[in-house]
Amino acid sequence: MRSRIKEYLDADPALADRYVKIRTYARGIIISGYDLTKRCNLRCEGCFFFEGELSTRYEEEKTNQEYDEFFRAELARGVNYPHFAGAEPALVPDRLHIANRYWKRGLIYTNGTIKIDPQITFMIHVSLWGNPATDAVLRGAPVFRKAVANYAGDPRAVVMMTINRRNVDEIADVARVCENAGLRLSFNHYSPSRQYQHKVLEGGEETDTFRLSTREDNLILRAQDLARVRDLIEEQIVLRPQTVIYSRYYNDWINAAGTRFIIDAASGMATDCPILNMPRHRQHHVDFSYSDDECCIANIDCSGCRHYVSGYTKIMAELDNHTGSFESFAGWVDVFDTWCRLHYPAWDDLTVLEMEEAAAGDARGAGWAGATNIR
Ligand code: SF4
Numbered sequence: 553m554r555s556r557i558k559e560y561l562d563a564d565p566a567l568a569d570r571y572v573k574i575r576t577y578a579r580g581i582i583i584s585g586y587d588l589t590k591r592c593n594l595r596c597e598g599c600f601f602f603e604g605e606l607s608t609r610y611e612e613e614k615t616n617q618e619y620d621e622f623f624r625a626e627l628a629r630g631v632n633y634p635h636f637a638g639a640e641p642a643l644v645p646d647r648l649h650i651a652n653r654y655w656k657r658g659l660i661y662t663n664g665t666i667k668i669d670p671q672i673t674f675m676i677h678v679s680l681w682g683n684p685a686t687d688a689v690l691r692g693a694p695v696f697r698k699a700v701a702n703y704a705g706d707p708r709a710v711v712m713m714t715i716n717r718r719n720v721d722e723i724a725d726v727a728r729v730c731e732n733a734g735l736r737l738s739f740n741h742y743s744p745s746r747q748y749q750h751k752v753l754e755g756g757e758e759t760d761t762f763r764l765s766t767r768e769d770n771l772i773l774r775a776q777d778l779a780r781v782r783d784l785i786e787e788q789i790v791l792r793p794q795t796v797i798y799s800r801y802y803n804d805w806i807n808a809a810g811t812r813f814i815i816d817a818a819s820g821m822a823t824d825c826p827i828l829n830m831p832r833h834r835q836h837h838v839d840f841s842y843s844d845d846e847c848c849i850a851n852i853d854c855s856g857c858r859h860y861v862s863g864y865t866k867i868m869a870e871l872d873n874h875t876g877s878f879e880s881f882a883g884w885v886d887v888f889d890t891w892c893r894l895h896y897p898a899w900d901d902l903t904v905l906e907m908e909e910a911a912a913g914d915a916r917g918a919g920w921a922g923a924t925n926i927r
């Protein structure tokens with residue numbers, strides 16, 4: 553395999569540069585996720601957190617002192633890229649500040665309505681659910697403009713448009729707004745929870761996060777939607793290369809029809825989801841507990857999962873499956889490099905020296921430069 557990779561790299565010096573950069577600085581990443589709160593100021597239709605009980609059934613009562621000790625222990629356990637989610641982590645800024653004492657790099661998933669302190673150094677993925685009108689309907693409040701204003705020009709921020717059946721045709725609208733605001737844009741595919749799917753099929757009690765969906769009209773992407781999503785994203789990649797962060801290889805893969813994972817018939821779980829299979833990955837609930845059987849989006853049905861976290865991770869973890877041809881290997885590099893652009897501020901502009909300095913300046917010492925284990 554090594555000689556084949558060398559052959560591909562020798563044939564394409566630009567590809568070799570990208571490969572060496574990710575090999576040097578982005579391998580050996582040890583990610584774990586942290587639900588920082590069960591509270592959210594929105595109620596999005598089909599929410600991954602509230603439509604199911606695997607995230608909400610834990611008590612939220614830890615003190616700041618307990619958070620401090622917990623994050624210190626997590627760093628000692630080897631986590632070098634934490635992911636902070638919730639419900640809505642911007643509602644608990646103290647917990648973000650405590651985490652930032654221990655890690656310089658990491659990622660916050662937010663709905664964008666509350667501006668996170670500029671002193672916080674983590675990357676920030678801001679979700680938008682379509683153009684302002686659709687976003688307001690699906691999220692239960694007119695928050696699109698607030699989110700854009702909060703993060704316009706912020707180098708930490710990338711907008712993640714949550715693509716669903718109702719907003720496919722708004723991809724260009726969202727891209728235009730992001731471009732005008734100096735915001736970078738990427739995409740996440742709405743992935744239904746088991747509870748949401750069941751309610752859509754069987755009918756279900758109306759709740760804050762199940763107000764609009766029916767069997768005929770819901771958010772789940774069908775094969776024809778996915779084909780259109782693929783084409784519309786491709787258009788925006790070409791039209792707005794400075795704004796859109798997306799991999800063409802990934803665009804083809806994630807929008808192909810059919811489940812993206814191998815599903816165990818008995819349990820319904822994906823047997824090839826790397827998030828479940830990574831030995832040190834954990835998703836901690838608000839009471840710090842975790843289960844080895846859960847990923848970071850525990851309510852989601854694996855058979856319909858197209859979440860960007862799982863999609864990117866799956867491809868990145870499967871280098872061995874991407875060495876059969878130059879195109880496949882180049883696609884793997886493109887996906888990994890795109891992931892880095894989504895997770896490192898200004899990845900494209902960083903030189904090797906700057907990254908070494910950033911890692912050395914990380915007060916914890918378990919920096920990225922030491923975390924290289926690529927073959
Ligand atoms: S999807 Fe996110 S922003 Fe929307 S209700 Fe759920 S946790 Fe809150």
Ligand code: SF4
Nearest residue numbers: 825847852854857862
């Ligand atoms: S991330 Fe993995 S385990 Fe979680 S829902 Fe998706 S496929 Fe299943």
